[in-house]
Amino acid sequence: MTPRMPRRALITASAVTLTLTIAACGSSGRAVGGAGGDGTLAWALTQGSEATFRASATQWNKDRPDSKITYQFFQNDPYKQKLRTAVGAGNGPILFENWGGGGLKSYVDAGKVADLTPDLDADPAWKNRIFPSVLKSATFGGQVYGVPVNGVQPVVLYYNKDLLQKAGAQPPKTWDDLLALVKKLKAQGIAPISMGGASKWPDLMWLEYLVDRVGGPDTFADIAAGKKGAWSAPAVLEATRMIEQLVDAGGFAKGFASVSADTGQAEAQLYTGKAAMILQGSWGYGTINTGSPAFVSEGKLGWTGFPAVTGGKGDPTNIVGNTANFFSVSAQASAKERKTAVSYLKDGVYNDTYVDNLLKNGDVPPVKDLDAKIKASANADWSSYVYNLTRDAKNFQLSWDQALSPELGNELLTHLDQLFLGQISPEQFCAQMDKAAAK
Template sequence: MRANSSTIRTHRALATLAALLAGSLALAACGSNDKKSDGDTSTGATRSSTLSLPKLDGTTLEVAAVWTGQEQKNFKQVLAEFEKRTGAKVTFVPAQDPIINFLGSKIAGGQPPDIALLPQPGAIKQAVQKGWAKPLSADTVTEVQKNYSQGWQDIGKVGGKQYGVYYKAANKSLVWYNAKVFENAGAKEPKTWQDLLTTAQAVYDSGVTPFSVGGADGWTLTDWFENVYLSQAGPEKYDQLAQHKIKWTDPSVKQALTTLAQVWGKKGYVAGNASGALQTEFPASVTQTFTGGDQPKAAMVYEGDFVQVNIGETKAKVGTDAKVFPFPSVGSTAPVVSGGDAAVIFKDSKGAQALAKFLASPDAATIQAKLGGYLSPNKSVPNSAYPNEVQRTIAKSLIASGDDFRFDMSDQAPQAFGGTPGKGEWKDLQDFLQNPTDVAGTQAKLEKDAAAAYGSGS
């Protein structure tokens, strides 16, 4: 999917956001883990009682998403509030990746969900092209316009029409670490890629493996690549590669893969080595970093703000035992990569439009924000809703960025390339993790798969 120009501004703005995030995370790590912020200027709290929803007694709705575990449980609390307000009955339908294929089978069987949460702008475009997705009503669009910056509105549009409500966002430029391990190793939070390598060596020398990588889930590997590439090659190249206007055989891709190999290919730097990492799913990559006291399986794990959900499954406390720093700058500027999940209507009805409107409101997002491990691009959500200072800092930085962010590159791609387990970019980077010396071969495979997917639009 083409990156929308209104969401992609200047490199300087990205630098400003990265600096804000770095400074504020440092302050958050030193502060209380559960003290509410005092200076909340959001209008979300005052608007929460003004949302108008219809009475839907007797209406049944289905909502599909790939969310599992605690994330699914928390979202069900949001749906329960919608049921309470409207009288509708809402059922959560667990979906599988790639969700477009899942939806295709449901539609072929005559049983599409009323709403699905799509994790890729490319998937929204495909759903519209196939005639599956339904545009939002004027009333729902008004709610979106009240609460979202133009950039977040635009990535939910296809052909100028609003199809998606970005209910959930992610800051995908964070590295989480075991504070006790860092303390024992005398390691410091890095600001540059070279600093990261120095920190990793200090951790390794202390007897702990530096990195945990959830290589069984290929999307974690695309996120690693995107942060390195954005910082090293710059936003213009990032946009070109996201749109496949330059090939994956470009020298800038070679440089990024070579840089990644300094971590992925360094003996003893990845927990379980490549074979172990490729059998480690994302949740386990987090929990194994924060269990085992000061002798965990790894000291650091890269991923977004949602890591907190999985940290919550351990005894570690965010801000004390589990700390975080911005993804280090590889080039002149630290990267800021965002992702998100958009609610899209597949069965147009009064109930579906009302639920989409509710998900576009601060009321819905505030419920899940309070439960932790969640980030909303909705600017009307009060910052005080987030349960700890680290999360409040990340949320504030996201809203402060306005339209100045880069959306996850693989999520902009056709799903066949950027969003399918065992295929395309996910599989190619898994192969690269297994053999980080094969830079040229990896580039060739990436280009072959990208050309096929972009050419077909699938």
């Protein structure tokens, strides 16, 4: 399995730009694909799924020689700015990959993205294959502006079975269990939780889950909607106080603020026995499996959902993470370009071969009725867990730094880092975020 970093963290993902050329007479000329005349252009950022895209293109070109797909690869660091500039100038791609959430919504609000709702409604079998909780990340005002193209990435709590056994403990089911486990592990001289705090975004997973567990999905819905004072809601304040409590209890391994999440250092602490747990996205499994295959194959790695909070409003099945990456279609596409693009999304993505290739690569697609395929795949126990967790979730919250505007997402990571470092109080965090949201 290829190790993965979160798709929202551009500086950490080793991704590519996909150039899709669709030969079409009378096209807009926004790109020349070199595939036999004028063509239309699509960009995609992919990481870990390159082989799947290549296989898809090969089959598509064979079946549709007049609508060829050509890949051209680029490093991903400048992708967002490149896309923003091109779309803003009116010469963006016909198809483009994105993370859904706030970034996609900004293009939708600017009238740059085509509404795919009529296409999905015209083919219920296509729409009904996709997990609704995932499609939600590309749905605004009841209209759908993107379809998923890769695997789901929920955040889970990984643990070292040997270290928990040494402490005579079980994985925590509630927040109180987690605090008690921290105390037990520390008494055994074991660092409870590893975290790549130097990268800041791992902090966010704790806030996302705690706000959900305490206040339910409506709390963040108010934040995302820009409701005045939403960051000072009781659930947010309580969640930040719980984070402060965990930090003060010594829940995180010493020096966590200097550990990078971008190089696998945090996961290494788990499989080398230096820490008992880590809260990480599903890409963490690949990082662990690559770093220490024996740790995984010998059954020393365990995983579980985020603990419930007694008395909280959030359903324990709710999850957070990266729902998927999406393909969207430009509102400037000609009728023929749109038809070809939609046809590719409907027939070239998530067909049997495409799904098989994703599973082979360790990705779990948000497609219904895959139980048999997953059970027959490599790492079946892990893949089945991720699949069932996502399928059965009452709510799948897109990572906040993607769901929010890029500017507010950056402010969030900055102030949350300060909270974890004890530089500001929970009350100050809430006040600062309300101030940032009001700008």
